[in-house]
Amino acid sequence: MATSQTQKFSLFALTAMVVGSMVGAGIFNLPGRFGAATGPFGALIAWAIAGTGMYMLARVFQALAEKRPDIDSGVFAYAKAGFGNYMGFLSAFGYWLGSCLGNVFYWVLIGSTLGRFFPDIFGDGSSATAIIVSLIGIWAFHFMILRGVEQAAFINTVVTIAKIVPILVFILALIFAFNFSQFSENFFGGPDMPPKPLIAQVRDTMLITVFVFLGIEGASVYSRFAKERSDVGRATILGFVGVTGLMVAVTLLPYAAMPQSAIAAVQQPSLAGVLEAVVGHWGAVFISIGVLVSVLGAYLAWSLICAEVLFAAAKSDDMPKLFAAQNGNRVPANALWLTNIVVSLFVISTYWSRDAFNFMLDMTSVTALLPYLLVAGYGILLARSGVGYETTPNERGRDQVFAWIAAIYTIFMFVAAGLKYVLLVAVLFVPGTILYFWARREQNLQLFTPTELIVFVVTLIAGLIGAYGLMTGIITP
Template sequence: MTSKSEQKLSLFALTAMVVGSMIGAGIFNLPGRFATATGPFGAIIAWAIAGTGMYMLARVFQALAAKKPDIDSGVFAYAKAGFGDYMGFLSAFGYWLGSCLGNVFYWVLIGSTLGRFFPEFFGDGSTATAIIVSLVGIWAFHFMILRGVEQATFINSVVTVAKIVPIIVAILAMVFAFNYTQFSENFLGGVGMPEKTLLAQVRDTMLITVFVFLGIEGASVYSRFAEKRSDVGTATILGFVGVTGLMVAITLLPYATAPRAAIAGVQQPSLAGALELVVGHWGAVFISIGVLVSVLGAYLAWSLICAEVLFAAAKSQDMPKLFAAQNGNRVPANALWLTNIVVSLFVISTYWSRDAFNVMLDMTSVTALLPYLLVAGYGVLIARRGEGYETTPGERGRDQLFAWIAVVYTLIMFVAAGLKYVLLVAVLFVPGTVLYLWARREQNARFFTSVELIIFAVTLVAGLAGFVGLLTGAITP
């Protein structure tokens, strides 16, 4: 049996979990996605909004780690503590489901990256060959993780360092190639691009900013393994600041090296194409290798997080107790099996998708919004009540302000996502409620309170509307 002390993670390892979770697929797609939507001016506004909102959310996670040290695996546990059992379940299920969709996106990106060099086999990442390679990879990681959490987190720490190198190289190359005249021409949109209002430009970047910030809660999810509880909040802020700087640079610098239309037209992963415009073909090869390392590392981090969320939800009786089982290496084996079965089914489904790449990216972003909203809401509640602030009453006003800004930010993100994706998420939430009913029945507990029944009814109506929309073609994934 592994001892408890051997399970503890240092500040560096926790920070690596945050960085490893955040630097995955998204950062390599920023140049093309932003250039399609807007120029540098709109990008600066978008990052100001996203950076402020996500910084406030990071501060909420930091405050909750300090004020509620007894709550582990915080993402859904905070929702349950603040808003009841069913909302806690929806937060846990939504976060887990979004993580599964994100893992599918990673495999699609791996396929499309290989498709740059072997187009007849991998294409856009959803060919039969790409799917077979993805399935082999999924289950190879599965059996590695079953051997132990410490081994997997060590590999993640190593990979996190390795995958930052190509990003730094790309930034330095673009700094040396910086052309102020080109940047000025692109600043308000550039030539050869469709006319859009500034508001529409910024709105079109919002989901990608949510996606690239996913993982900010990585240390919070793994809080039960922290050597010191205070390291959880510190790791969250350190990871956020470092990764945000990299993402803003990766977004803005390409505008100073090529016309916006050229950047918008490159193949995904677009950082490879953007660097190729600057230094030639070796740049695309170099970044593509970085993408493969980065995405595989991020996939490892998110596989751990997926299993940990299901495990922790089962331990707190929010999921069926089947998922609370651990193997001899203290890995939540049943939770890992369900996660990878679901990921495999979604990967297979991409064969019939017309645009698996962007659908998976946007769906992953939207499913994360409900857990984030509930965490921010809980931050407001405990600051208003003064819970945990007995020795630090002067921090209440500041933390409540931060939490309110985070609430407003996540609500704006829901609006930016649009009704289509909200309904598609509801389609997945309705059958997921079966797991909640299963868990409640195991405990001989009441299924819903009167308020929770209303919430379930709204979810059911939205899910049915989304399902009908899919059947009629009114909603196209």
């Protein structure tokens, strides 16, 4: 036991955690989602907005890791420090729920990837066979993770290196196949695409950009395992810069190889379809293998993060004490059990979804926005207060600007997502508040402050509207 207590993550392992969390399913779907929405010009604007916003958020995570080294598992703990217990709980629950939905999306993608080769069996990833295979996979990972976090983190590092290779091969193949006249024809939108205003083109790419940046906080969540506290911020920035470069290349290069309408029509994972069009069938097989390795690696990373968030929230009394329990391998076992039960239920629910693939992707993105907004908000409050800046007062103004830009970006993402997804997230938040009631009663503490009661009532009303919309068919998953 003493040995495992001293095992800590190096800068490389933390950076691999960020890259492993970010390079998952999303990057393999970028060509198709962007191709259906916009041409290269709109794509460049979208990446400029998303890259700036998420870079600012990464800088907020870096600043908070440096100025408040006493706060561990930062994503929800920052929200609690800045905005009180209930907002801290909503951030923790929202982040955990978004991670669960992301894990569901990974299994849907595995099913749709296999469906490329076995369409009658796996279909679009939500067939009965695909769901059974997903459930087997979920619980196989569950029992592996119960054997130890450090072992799983080592596997994640290895998988992270392995899954970058197909993406680099894709980029190199499309550089060699670059056709400037094709790229120029697609630049402002392909001639065979329906006309759409530039603002609408950019807006339609926003949720996929949020999804592919999820995991930027991977090092922050695992801050208690870092060898050096300063490595948390460095790993966040290193992971962000490297992955952003890959994502922009993967998005833009297909426009120089195919008409935009052909990119938009490619079956997901669209990276496989694009490479198949350029180099032949072996490209689809190669990328599909990469997708399976990548997604399983990302699923492992996010399973760890899910359990860690519930565990840390329970340790700080924001979740019931039940989830603070660890097994002999220092794995938060009860948190992992709840996570995988919820993931399994969501996987089963995809059977009734019209487009499980994109629905789960968009729901995951929107659910992550509230925790990100609260982190940015706390960054503003901390820089204004000066706490932690006693030795570096000259950094306060800079960090406040970064945090304001991150907050404005996150609010813009909520608007871009649309009311449907915000209401659906509220539907999930309302029953989740039962866990908050449970935790507060365990400690004999006041349930809500007056401000928190207003937040709860607003959430409840939004949840009821969302539930009504689902029951009447006004809102369809």
